[in-house]
Amino acid sequence: MTGTGSTRPTPGSPHPSPGSPLRVGLIGYGLAGSVFHAPLIAATEGFVLDTVVTSNPERQAQARAEFGDALRCAASADELWDRADELDLIVIASPNKTHVSLATAALKAGLPAVVDKPIAGTAAEARELAALADERGLLLSVFQNRRWDNDFRTLRKLLDDGGLGDVWRFESRFERWRPRPKGGWRESGDPQEIGGLLYDLGSHVVDQALVLFGPAVSVYAESDVRRPGAEADDDTFIAVTHANGVRSHLYVSATTAQLGPRFRVLGSEAGYVKYGLDPQEAALRDGKRPATHTPWGVEDEAMWGRVGSGESPLTGGGSPAPTLPGDYPAYYAAVAAALRGEGRNPVSAHEAAAALDVLEAARRSARDGVTVTL
Template sequence: MTGTGSGTPLHDGTPLRVGLVGYGLAGSVFHAPLIAATDGLVLDTVVTSNPERQEQARAEFGDELRAAASADELWERADELDLIVIASPNKTHVPLATAALKAGLPVVVDKPIAGTAAEARELAALADERGLLLSVFQNRRWDNDFRTLRRLIADGELGDVWRFESRFERWRPRPKGGWRESGNPEEIGGLLYDLGSHVVDQALVLFGPAARVYAETDVRRPGAEADDDTFIALTHASGVRSHLYVSATTAQLGPRFRALGSQAGYVKYGLDPQEAALRDGKRPASDTPWGVEPESLWGRVGSGESPLTGGGRPTPTLPGDYPAYYAAIADALRGTGENPVTAHEAAAALDVIEAARRSARDGVTVTL
């Protein structure tokens, strides 16, 4: 790739100008800080119709930051931008990504890229046709525990992995409201699409395509509209079985990961610290440790005994590295690296999510 819709080369060392659409949780906590912390990227414009959020963005990123009330303002000056990041509600992802690509701009879309795999593949085809980058923000690939498990598997420390358990559980007995918990299908809400997008993506990255999908989804909390307690079982084409749990109703949290292999298992409790750090206003910097957790939270590798009774050896957790995603995006735009998460990969995860919806609805196992 040699340029954007403006025809400006992206390999001349000039910082790449980013337009961010949406300044709610995803935009303000994740995307804006990570973009601003990435060498070679500059946060140029934030799109939000909320005046308070506009002021919040300027307070953190400087008065030179431009604010727009509508994404249409970005398309009108597409030649001034090099990348669009879409961090708005799920139902807007497809129309906004389509508009950006048609304006000649590369795009990053927060997960899930779309409500269906077919829509994701249509976007991928449009990006390919225009010769533009289309990437999906699957930040949990750079969680500390996931990076550690990938390394353990690659190094053969577990032997052949037979079963993988992944939990993204919370205890939120009362709904918070908002579009993420809406029962309106147009909102693409519920945990299956939210946290499920993460655990499914991670399982596919680790163990390859799913051949069969079984799922159970429930709406547990009084007043809740969308699924808040969901289980997905995958049989991978490789033979590995993945059991994935996402829940807002878990009174006692299980291990984040439990990977069981022919030689050893890896058990890890606790969440990656990066989201909490970003929420607290901490920012990645080259001279400051980032994504590091205390030794007391390290997972254990071993066999024959529970880690809670001293089984296995403590295994250092690799630092989490969300900044690596946008560093890879900058490299891809400059033609010196690959797209870190493609729309085709996101479509494969949506195949699983759609199969899980059908499985839970009809009480069947779905073959892909």
């Protein structure tokens, strides 16, 4: 790298120098940046949160209050490209419509990048970004943090152990009760904003289904705008048929007055039913931070799911299945390892493109009333 005494390589070098801190520039300090990315970056061994990009003076003050006056704040991402030789990673946590342009700029500046989900509005754009990263030999990773939810980690273990037998049906719900829209770009009806629940929470439930059960071969969806004054989909159902025969039924909604189970997984030997959300988001929102040797992502035993057959878990059927702790910090630890050449990219842009194939098919299915073959 340029600069007197610097031990970090020039942008685009395969791996940072051993032992040197990895300096991170974070673009965006709204919900995603302030609640998820900044705390997790700061908690990752070997990472230093160097710069936060936000033009909002209040958010700049908020960032400095939490991470110290040594934190740099910039009003524009252009300031990062001008200092590319001082950084090792760019994290993009800005509104969805900016993801492609900012990721492209980062890669062209020779900087690896993490992009919040969805990485793009279309699978084609995601694959173009993946090709650019591959061409430049740079890491491009997608923040699919729900792969490290407590219930998802537990379900993966149950599947690996084989106790459910052959899975026939997977039900996944990410439901909320928000009868009045909150406003903002996430609920905008402007297609350029890439808002609505299909691309927001849908990005999570589709990604999880593909990780668990592999490629999709057909997609059917129903998508509605239910609430008065709402502009984007707020109640969506996606049915995915996987190549291995598993059927995934995925629900994302802001209009659910009675919440269903987060997971209901039905197999040839037993089923698994789990209620409630992973506690990590609530903890981060409350200002709690992951720390070494301190329990993180642990839920009360009363919230454990149950494994059994022949009777509802709500009437005592089955046996409690201990929930593994949630582990969002593992994502950035894996990114750090990948940057140092010591591990693989935890979520590639190619994987994100496969999920976008399903989301695009779901949008078409809901619009045209057809089942879409992939």
